[in-house]
Amino acid sequence: MSNFLTRRRGKGRADITDWLSWLWLAIGVAVMFGPVLWLVLSSFKTQSALQEFPPGLLPMGQKLVMVQGFDKPLPVFAVPRPDGSTAERAMVRRIGLEGQMIDPAAPDKGVERVRIATATPVRELHFAFENYIEPLRNFNFGRYLTNSVFVTVVATAITLLINAMCAFALSKYQFRGRAGIFLFIVSTLMIPITVILVPAFLVVTGLGLGNSLWGVILPPAATPTGVFLLRQYMLTIPDELIDAARMDHASEWRVFWRIVLPLAAPALAVLAIFSVVWRWNDFLWPLIVLNREEVFTLQLGLAAFQGELNTQWHYLLAMTVVTLVPVTLVFAFLQKYITTGIASAGMK
Amino acid sequence: MRLIARAIDWPFEALQRAFGAARMPYVFVAPNLAVFAIFVVAPMVMNVWYAVTGGTALMPGERPFVGLDNFQELLSCGNFLDVATCRQDRFWRAVGNTVWFVAFQVVGMVALSLLTALVLNRRIPLRGFFRAVFFYPVLLSPVVVALIWKWILQPDGLLNAGLVSAGLARQPFLLDPGWAFSWTVMVSIWAHMGFYTLILLAGLQAIPPDLYEAAEMDGTPVPRVFWRITLPLLMPNMLVVVVLGLIRAVQTFDEIFVLTGGGPGTATQYIVQYIYETAFANQIHILGLAAAASMLVGLVLLLLTLMQLAFSARAKQ
Known part of the structure; x- marks a missing residue:
């Protein structure tokens, strides 16, 4: 076993560095995953459960039962009996310090009066799904969600298309200005959006794209990383395939669309994954372009909702979970592509 | 499906007939470069103009030239x-x-x-x-x-x-x-x-x-x-x-x-x-x-x- 654990000093037992390594990894799992897990658990708590201090680990709520003859579910209490045991009773009505309770198993036996102070609420695991349903239905979160999906899908499609076209020309043609264009594109990699916020906003407004999702989609669509990544990959596609297609009188566009694009699928997949994550998570640029609530993306909606007075944490936490689900799924299933993408192009 | 493919092919093939195959690479790089030029390069240049003009107007033409006043404003300390x-x-x-x-x-x-x-x-x-x-x-x-x-x-x-x-x-x-x-x-x-x-x-x-x-x-x-x-x-x-x-x-x-x-x-x-x-x-x-x-x-x-x-x-x- 210790041979299995140590990398370079395989002899003998696991030594102190092995224990420290395991300690580090254990702390790592707790610190990296713990906060997200806590968010997910908290998002299923009811509003009143969220206000408890100290907070409980699992989402608990008072047990409710449906009793014949009552429209609403009744809260259940543990009530002490004269013989020292306790029994579960459902409260029908509260009058001052006393509650009118019935036995949920035998509602016909009639109402007994119990002092509230002696009864303790019965708690059980309770997932407050209404935290998820209500904001999507009653607040604008449904709208934000649609906007986010629209931006992510359309922007990724446009990015893939125009980056691939550009990469195709740069990798498979000899033409005047090729080296210059490539250099130009790679150098724009160095211009972060933070440096050109003001004039970029003017351009978008001047084109009538202010407060429009297209104003969010278009400006970052021509990603230099995408062109670079796809070009490197397309360089490995043999030219003979392209020449053969031209012999068959295929147009240049068809060569691109029918031959090069399908062959570049692995690189396109990597770029697509990154584009989806970038766009879904984007905040600063949408914050500047979009000022009206109807066009907010999820990220903007969340940020605006949390800034309001008396933050409604039960809704906010649930919507935060909704926001992190897509990237988590992408991560869970496509992790390998992401790590290779970072290794090959240093993208983030 | 084939109809859609034809609809996508057609404009590019028309472009090839108009410009010739040798100019097609320029057609391919055009969309990407256009987006760059409009949303990255133009703002870069305009940023300089904003930095040397004052006032609160958004339109560049309405902004009075103030030279290096903005930098001076930022950098001057008693x-x-x-x-x-x-x-x-x-x-x-x-x-x-x-x-x-x-x-x-x-x-x-x-x-x-x-x-x-x-x-x-x-x-x-x-x-x-x-x-x-x-x-x-x-x-x-x-x-x-x-x-x-x-x-x-x-x-x-x-x-x-x-x-x-x-x-x-x-x-x-x-x-x-x-x-x-x-x-x-x-x-x-x-x-x-x-x-x-x-x-x-x-x-x-x-x-x-x-x-x-x-x-x-x-x-x-x-x-x-x-x-x-x-x-x-x-x-x-x-x-x-x-x-x-x-x-x-x-x-x-x-x-x-x-x-x-x-x-x-x-x-x-x-x-x-x-x-x-x-x-x-x-x-x-x-x-x-x-x-x-x-x-x-x-x-x-x-x-x-x-x-x-x-x-x-x-x-x-």
């Missing part, structure tokens, strides 16, 4: 050791905060990433899983990161519950300037260290194992192996990580904006937030000042980028 004497004291506070933030964030992040990469480079079971654990927060959006931590750090949050159950007093994590600053650094490290761990791990795995074997045969002690073999051979990756970390730390905005809003007071207001608020969020939009400030930030980033290029050119050799 006494450079006292922020309160500067005309734009918010700018200088933001600059000061950013310098401290960048220093702590980058040093802490590189140290933790290196430690994690070294651990992950050992022959451990479930390495892929552990690597994924450290990388996962990198993919979370800044807003999600901020809300996760805001929930944990609030007065009735998980962390205070832990302190209380350990018999300690509650702490105003996001309401006390010192605490809030520390937490912006820590949350930022939490969110980004996985990326740098990955780059350092790739560097560690590229070190030839026979070097270690030779060292082991000579009976070289472990710390010496680390200082004499691991660290020198990892240096190219380390430098890239440090410079990339600096470039990104200088631009920190979203997470902190949602987590603390720059507060309490201006304790966690960093330079990009200053630009954003000066140009867009404050009642009067002082675009010229924001553009001038963003040019100064751009200058710093340019220097850092040149450093990075120099390092990665050396690393390739």
